[in-house]
């Protein structure tokens with residue numbers, strides 16, 4: 001049996017979106033789900049208790065970064081990532097493929113794996129599918145991502161085709177190297193760039209490898225939103241209905257809703273905590289750049305409709321002051337709010353699927369947030 005099992009609860013009659021449950025060794029996750037990103041074994045500025053308080057069910061951590069620092073052997077010695085970071089709910093680790101590939105000229109790809117230089121001290125390193133599995137096994141994550149290549153955008157057909165075929169060969173090596181199948185689930189990653197026939201080829205090859213879940217990679221890499229939605233429209237229907245579908249690196253409120261409508265169950269993105277650190281909040285009426293002078297004497301909460309700790313206790317004027325003064329509390333408060341905002345949004349999406357009204361919910365949310373449909 002797999003370490004992770006997906007249960008399809010219901011399909012929205014209005015949109016075709018799915019409501020599900022993902023059973024993992026560290027607990028059950030209600031899907032569709034947004035996963036806060038904790039790249040270096042911490043969701044920046046947040047404690048595990050605060051993450052639970054705002055409703056986080058699962059977090060992401062990053063294989064490449066933890067291999068680099070403090071080292072996966074040290075984390076293993078600490079008893080694994082859950083113990084090391086004091087998080088007892090599910091953890092998904094990405095394979096670091098994306099990071100290594102975004103190192104650009106510092107890396108060299110071969111059939112064996114990827115040679116690259118550390119972003120910390122320039123030292124030489126090599127990661128292979130087997131190494132990526134060894135690292136994730138040492139970390140002890142509930143869900144491990146296969147070592148893949150996320151093709152850049154734009155990229156020509158030839159490159160994307162060769163890359164997806166290597167990603168398939170690497171996936172088979174990951175599965176071969178997967179030891180701890182009872183406690184850790186391996187997810188495959190579908191590539192193929194923005195080419196319909198290559199997405200079909202990658203889906204066919206990746207789905208032929210029997211695994212508990214699959215991701216759609218190679219998106220949210222700078223392509224126009226419409227193009228990402230189009231790729232989703234012809235890719236998710238190729239995926240099994242009884243397994244979770246994870247869209248990597250997504251996303252903003254509109255992308256989450258549009259992704260769920262197109263059959264996606266799991267998402268991750270650094271956006272909420274990243275924009276928090278430069279003083280931007282997501283609110284029910286759209287973005288609020290709180291450092292803006294117009295909020296200097298605004299003694300109302302970031303979001304009048306929000307019941308998070310930040311909105312219940314602090315005003316825009318105070319948070320603007322913290323941002324201008326470069327106070328650490330600014331990141332903590334805005335990160336708390338932004339994560340709560342996305343987690344709350346996904347709760348409302350799950351409720352709308354339950355009530356067969358996700359398209360109506362999209363229209364209401366877009367109108368208020370200021371998106372155009």
Ligand SMILES: CCOC(=O)Nc1nc2cc3nc(NC)[nH]c3cc2c(=O)[nH]1
Pocket residue numbers: 093094095096097098145146147148149150151189216217218219220221248249250
């Ligand atoms: C998160 C999973 O990491 C992997 O193991 N490979 C992988 N990671 C991605 C991360 C991405 N982030 C974005 N946008 C911010 N797009 C991404 C694509 C991949 C991917 O194809 N493959």
